[in-house]
Amino acid sequence: MKVLGISGSMRREGNTAILVQEILRHVAQKGVPTEFISLSGKEIKPCIGCEKCKEEKCCVIKNDDWHEIIEKMVNADLLIIGSPTYYFDVCGQVKNLIDRTYSLWHDRKLAGKKAVAIAVCADKGGTRTLETLEAFLSTHEYGYIGHIIGRGFYPGDVREDSIAMGSAEPIADKIVSYFGTLDD
Ligand SMILES: Cc1cc2nc3c(=O)[nH]c(=O)nc-3n(C[C@H](O)[C@H](O)[C@H](O)COP(=O)(O)O)c2cc1C
Structure with a gap:
């Protein structure tokens, strides 16, 4: 049983990382194993639409960091995926990560896992x-546990968003109670 938190921001210690890590901190305190990955510094090439993944059952683009991240996603029971907003949408790094999960969709390799956005x-x-993020999660048939929208401009500003920061523990409680159900 593992909870994987991904911050898609290129700011390693930016607002998205802070919120994702705040949930992970509460989850870990309650005894559930967690792991955090920042996409900052990772090379994630874009999907090239070659459709070869239909036969290969995996993305055929090699020599970047996508496969290592995806292995962690496949092995996690619950994903917390976070993105900064760039032009009213996810940032490019997150979009590249998501687009290439098309290669996992053919065999529904992520279906049935749980997620927080x-x-x-x-x-x-x-x-x-x-x-x-919800479109990505629902396409892959993740069960949706909840979401947080945080506000902040400079790295660290989100700590002043008491509603967002205060939502981390209730979401962590939901995550932990989900794992409790599995243990029954
Ligand atoms: C290229 C770029 C585009 C942005 N677009 C938006 C936007 O559409 N709406 C908004 O409210 N903030 C926008 N922002 C601000 C970021 O969402 C904000 O700084 C956020 O805290 C970044 O999160 P991070 O610290 O996790 O990277 C943009 C920032 C950048 C660099």
Whole structure:
């Protein structure tokens, strides 16, 4: 049983990372194993639409960091995926990660896992960021546990968003109670 948190921001210690890690902190305190990955510094090439993954059952683009991240997603029971809002949507790094999971969709390799979505924006567009993340999660048949939209501009600003930061523990409780159900 493992909870994997991914921050898609290129700011390693930015607002998205802070929110994702705040949930993970509460989850870990309650005894569930967690892992955090930042997509900052990772090379994730875009999907080239070659459709070869239909036969190969995996993305044929090699020599980047996508496969290592995906292995962790396949092995996790619950995913917390977070993205900063860029032009009212997920940032490019997150979109590249998501687009190439098409290669896992053919065999529904992520279906039945659970997920939480996190969007951060300075002002507007967080809802659409969340919609993109939800579209990814529902296409892969993840069960949806909840979401948070955080607000902040400079790294660390989200700590002042008491509603978003205060939502981390209730979401962590939901995650932990899901694992409790599995143990019964
Ligand atoms: C290229 C770019 C586009 C952005 N677009 C938006 C936007 O559409 N709406 C918004 O409210 N904030 C926008 N922002 C601000 C970021 O969402 C904000 O700084 C956020 O806190 C970044 O999260 P991070 O610290 O996790 O990277 C944009 C920032 C950048 C660099």
